[in-house]
Amino acid sequence: MPRLTEATAAKRRMHILDATAHCLFERGLLATSVDNVCTQAGISKGAFYSHFPSRDALIHAVTDMLAAELGPIEDGSIATLADSVFERRIAPALPPAHARFGIEVTAASTGDSGLRERNTANLERLRHAVEAAAHRLIAAGKARADADAATVGWLVQAHVMGVLCRNAVWPAQDAAALRRGTHLLLESLLAPV
Amino acid sequence: MPRLTEATAAKRRMHILDATAHCLFERGLLATSVDNVCTQAGISKGAFYSHFPSRDALIHAVTDMLAAELGPIEDGSIATLADSVFERRIAPALPPAHARFGIEVTAASTGDSGLRERNTANLERLRHAVEAAAHRLIAAGKARADADAATVGWLVQAHVMGVLCRNAVWPAQDAAALRRGTHLLLESLLAPV
Incomplete structure (x- = not known):
């Protein structure tokens, strides 16, 4: 996979977080999988894992985002x-x-x-x-x-x-x-x- | 299985409910299975299902018991x-x-x-x-x-x-x-x- 610039990576990361928040509010925490998030965000699992090491890390990042709001x-x-x-x-x-x-x-x-x-x-x-x-x-x-x-x-x-x-x-x-x-x-x- | 008298059935039911409460407080709601309850109560699954039709029915009965207390x-x-x-x-x-x-x-x-x-x-x-x-x-x-x-x-x-x-x-x-x-x-x- 080609290296992303820092700005592009941050933008993609935010896009994944928004897609995750959408899934979490629509499906609930327990029912939201990395697959659901990838489908919602329109990205591959490979792309997903280049931004977040795990589902847990993703959930933590989303709660940080929601808290900052x-x-x-x-x-x-x-x-x-x-x-x-x-x-x-x-x-x-x-x-x-x-x-x-x-x-x-x-x-x-x-x-x-x-x-x-x-x-x-x-x-x-x-x-x-x-x-x-x-x-x-x-x-x-x-x-x-x-x-x-x-x-x-x-x-x-x-x-x-x-x-x-x-x-x-x-x-x-x-x-x-x-x-x-x-x-x-x-x-x-x-x-x- | 032989028919139990009403009093014996009520007593066994209470024994299963106590075993369930024990499991629920020890393991949590999500982690408590009918198998755990049977092990805790020392009964077979057959015996269990002669008292409760399902895990849901069991959980409902335990919450009724706890509420009555x-x-x-x-x-x-x-x-x-x-x-x-x-x-x-x-x-x-x-x-x-x-x-x-x-x-x-x-x-x-x-x-x-x-x-x-x-x-x-x-x-x-x-x-x-x-x-x-x-x-x-x-x-x-x-x-x-x-x-x-x-x-x-x-x-x-x-x-x-x-x-x-x-x-x-x-x-x-x-x-x-x-x-x-x-x-x-x-x-x-x-x-x-």
Whole structure:
């Protein structure tokens, strides 16, 4: 096979990752094989393996790509924080195919250390962002002085995981009701009394 | 095979269910086969199939058995409610093997309608129990009058799912810290201001 320039290789790699994300959302994690990805991407298995050494490496690269697409958590106010938790971390994962993929990744994380590392790094970024936001809101007098920022951090992390889990079990949740729940949670935990 | 009396058949069935629970917690849902269960129970496959028509039927019966072991949600006060949510629904599922089984059941529920039905019935019982408890606490003046009992119900359901999901991802969570989180959540959502 001729050597690809670096730019072409990066472009092909991204094309394979997009095809993989398509397969993962359409078929699920367990049902997606390297063959499916090659068919979707319109490439040979030889070409595939010149970009990724294994299916595991591919899945890890896709989860990295999806994680990079998550935006930052904002914290101008409790409402802004609640909105950004909902918009950045809950809403994108609500479509049934995304929900199934999310829960499959969590289940597979118990057995695949590379996947587990990525999944946990992602979840910990959320926890730390919410904890830091709570600290800033307390310091700015916009949250109550005795709020427990660390506990709020993990409760919101558990909230996001739980809402997505519920959504995987009962697809097509009312997004507006879910958003109100995230707001009620953060207002209850943080609002000055 | 000779006919068993009804009592003997019920006893053998329970013996198979206990052996299955053992396998499920030891090996996980996906890795547990009818062969494993027969070995664990010390019975032949013929004997197995005289009690359960299929592996699916067996898994459904085990989840029914495990659900029946969950105790009631109590609601004398917000603290009692928080304690019983934690004791009945979170603490029993914290050991890593139970956590893995729980998340596997949730993942498998997206593809197995019988499992899904049981999983959702279980989760809905929790939601309804918490919602009813919140209504009673409000009526008794022990929770704030404007608390949103329905939202509290699903937020606590999501909390339990999220905490168990986190625990599957990060085994060996500090149970005392988790209990404090469940208390903080319910106090924040319900306590009179």
